[in-house]
Amino acid sequence: MLRSMFEKVSCQTLDDTKEFVPQTGLVKSLVAGRTIAAASAVTPQESCEFGSPKYFMLCGLGGILACGTTHTFVVPLDLVKCRIQVDPAKYKNIFHGFKVTLAEEGARGLARGWAPTFYGYSAQGLCKFGLYEVFKVLYAGMLGEEAAYVYRTWLYLGASATAEFFADIALSPMEAAKVKIQTTPGFANTLREAWPRIMREEGMHGFYKSLVPLWLRQIPYTMMKFACFEKTVELLYRYVVPKPRSDCSKPEQLVVTFAAGYIAGVFCAIVSHPADTVVSKLNQVKGVTALEAAKALGWGGLWKGLTPRIVMIGTLTALQWFIYDAFKVATLMPRPPPPEMPESLKKKLQAKGEL
Known part of the structure; x- marks a missing residue:
């Protein structure tokens, strides 16, 4: 499946029995209005061709660095946020949560769950960023140059949602272990202890019982993360910079x-x-469904821990995009500018008097 996908998005043949010969002509990039000469696609300033397998692999590596490091960095804040969500009576707010955790477990306690966080979100970052770039190019090719520009926000939303669907499958087992370590006293102190116990007590279901709510959390999050980022960059360059x-x-x-x-x-x-x-x-309590957990929490309970999460996610998202883009700069990857209206569409609108 991935092999055929790479063939489509990179416009290259992957037939192992034949020597690769670069195609001539023009290959349309994701960015409307921009074309790439396939025969000389890699300039001296770029390490790979836009839309090539190497390009997507490097995007995935950038995603690992962006997500794995940043999520691990904010483990203390994430731990307090999770405890506020599952036990608001004990952990009343972010400052009180830190105070109680430090008093009971010391500074070492704030790092609980770092290992599943690092491995889980590294795997998620690989799929999130790598597959986003794949699906963005794939869907743009399916839409065509003009439609890809006109409906670019929907393009970002669709590509990010598809990528996150797969990313959460990679994340779910580690997320289950992380939450157990952070919110269930006495369950486990390390990933090596948590995984065997989850398997022994709940089987594979224990690793994926929260996958659906994880999709409900992460897919809207990622759709907003990518679409809002892409549009904000476009607007900043247009009106602010x-x-x-x-x-x-x-x-x-x-x-x-x-x-x-x-x-x-x-x-x-x-x-x-x-x-x-x-x-x-869900990961704290056994034998409950997502709907039962939501009912037990109530409307107010669903919003517990929002302030620390805004601080955490805002910082995380900014750092992730910064690291991801800096990685592209450091590895001399192609970095297309914000979308511009294709000339063909401009001529059509001018002919209609709409431009």
Whole structure:
């Protein structure tokens, strides 16, 4: 499946029996209005061709670095957030949550769950960013140049939703172990202890029982994360940045990336928070469904821990986009500019008097 997908999105033959010969002509990139000469697609300043298998592999590696490191960095905040969600009587707010955790477990206790966080979100980042780029190019090719520009927000939403569907399957087992370690006293202190116990007591179901609410949390989150980021970058360059992107230095472009990432992160946290609370409750309590957990929490309970999550997700999202884009800069990957209206569409609109 992935083999045929790469053939479609990269416009290359992967027949192992034949020597690769670059295609001539023009290959349309995802960015409407921009074309790439396939015979000389890799410029001296770029390490790979846009839309090639190497490009997608590097995107996946950038996703591992972006998600694995940032989620591990904010484990203390995530731990307190989860405890507020599942036991608001004991952990009243973010500051009280830190105070209680430090008093009972010391500073070491704030790092509980770091291992499943690192491995789980590294796997998720590989799929989230890598497959997003794959599906974005694939869907753009299916739509055609003009439709890909006109409906680009829907393109971002569809590509990110598809990518996150697979990313959550990779994340779910580690997420289950993380929440058990962080919210169930005495269950386990490490990943090596948590995994065998979950398997012994609940079987494979224990690793995937929260997959559906995880999808409900992560898919809207990721759709907002990518679509809001892409549109915010476009708007920042159009209305805020005082010069065209092509005239901005790489550091200046990364500042725009960070700002757009933080704005997107705030919206992500709000959209996905109720489902996040249900996921935490499901992994803490055995034998309950997502609907039962939601009813038990109540409307107010679903929004417990929102403030620390906004801080956490806003920072996370900004750092992830910054690391991801910085990785592209460091590895000399192609970084297409924000979409521009195709010339063919401009001529059509001008003929109709709409432009």
